[in-house]
Amino acid sequence: MQLGVCSSGARHPSYPLRTINYERGYFMRERRLTALVILCVTVAATLLISTQFLSAQNGVGQEGKKGDRDEPPPFYNPYPPGILPPDLTQEIERVRSEVRSIENEALAQWQALTPPTLTNQPPILANTGMRANQLLGKLMNFDEHMSPFENRACGFCHMPYAGFSGPIPSVNLTMIAYPGSFQFRAGKRTAQRYTYSPNFPVLNFNAAQNAFFGGNFWDSRATGYLLGSPDANQAQGPPVDTQEHALPDTACIAFRLQTAAYRPLFETVWGAGSLDIKFPHNTEEICETPGGAAVFGTNTMPIRLSPEDRNKANNVFQRLFVEIRRLPA
Incomplete structure (x- = not known):
């Protein structure tokens, strides 16, 4: 058991x-x-x-001044690792906020300005005429509407506290060139400083020294022959450069100025009717599409204008940069 x-x-x-x-x-x-x-x-x-x-x-959620602006296309980073600084998005928004603040300051200064007196023969704008010119340059320089997505002004790459050059330290230490309206497209060079570029003469050949002088950029390709100023000449590039403002047609400048808050000041300086241009119904659709888009093919003037209106738009485009170069004065 x-x-x-x-x-x-x-x-x-x-x-x-x-x-x-x-x-x-x-x-x-x-x-x-x-x-x-x-x-x-x-x-x-x-x-x-x-x-x-x-x-x-990508700037998702940002809208244009009319509230119906198309958003930038999906994010695309074509650069090797480490090129785009980690604080890029925050820094872009910081500078944009500063740009808008300066634009609002210029609007207030213009509103407080006593209108200049049109007098003399040939006519001139007396008394506050020079100040009116300077404020017009300031207003256009810090106007973000001069880009397809209304998110880039000329001043974005030329801020006063950075010697009128690039204001983002991390960009200056990495990618050098500044991202344009279509993020994150960027060019190849750092932004020229307004403090010295207006002082260069028109490109000329000095026979005594057997050398060329003047012009803007290292290769002097901005000769200044057309506008009498290499500085104004070089400034014509960024608004239609696909890596910068990326407008698809130079006429987009005049189109955007037609609805600008400071249009009366532009017409005071350049004459009544200077912005009276008959744009086709699809102009807004064209101007909010970045240059270089496949829809344009090789057409660099997709806005169909009459010869008279195209000439007006060209004059407005040239005057923009004549005014901007007055800003530091």
């Missing part, structure tokens, strides 16, 4: 052992499942943060 009891007792522990092994396996599976859930949550959170970051890079 004792043998039976002992034999029976020897078999009893097998059940608790199986239970313990089962429970151990259960807890191990539970731990694996918990670790898997934590991993999935971490990945999901990372993807969510990345999506929000890219949305911020």
Whole structure:
């Protein structure tokens, strides 16, 4: 009987052992499942943060002055790792805020200005005429509407506190060139400083020294022959450069000025009717499409204007940069 009891007792522990092994396996599976859930949550959170970051890079949620501006296209980063600084989006918005502040300041200064007196023969704007010219240059220089997505002004790359050059330290230390209206397209050069570029003469050849002098840029390609100023000449490039403002047609400048708050000042300086141009119904659609888009092909003047209106638009385009060069004066 004792043998039976002992034999029976020897078999009893097998059940608790199986239970313990089962429970151990259960807890191990539970731990694996918990670790898997934590991993999935971490990945999901990372993807969510990345999506929000890219949305911020794209400027999602920003609208134009009419509230119906198309948003910039999906984010595309063609650069090698480390080229775009990590604070780029925040810094862009910081500078844009400063640009808008300066634009509002210029609007207030213009509103407070005593109108100049049109007098003399040939006619001139006497008394406050020079100040009116300077304020017009300031208003156009810091006007963000001079770009397809209404998010870039000339002054974005030429801020006063940075010597009228690039104001973002991280950009100056990495990508050098500043991102344009279509983020993150950028050119190849740092922005010229307004403090010296207006002082260069028209490109000329000095026979005594057998050398060329004047012009803007290292290669003097902005000769200044047309406008009498290399500085004004070089400033004609950015508004229609696909890496900068990216307007598809120079006539977009006149089109945007037609609805500018400071249009009366422009017409005071350049004459009544100087912005009376008959634009076709699809002009806004064209001007909010970045230059270089496939829809334009090789057409650099997609806005169909009469010869008379095209000539007016060209004059407005040239006057823009004649005014901007007066700004630092």
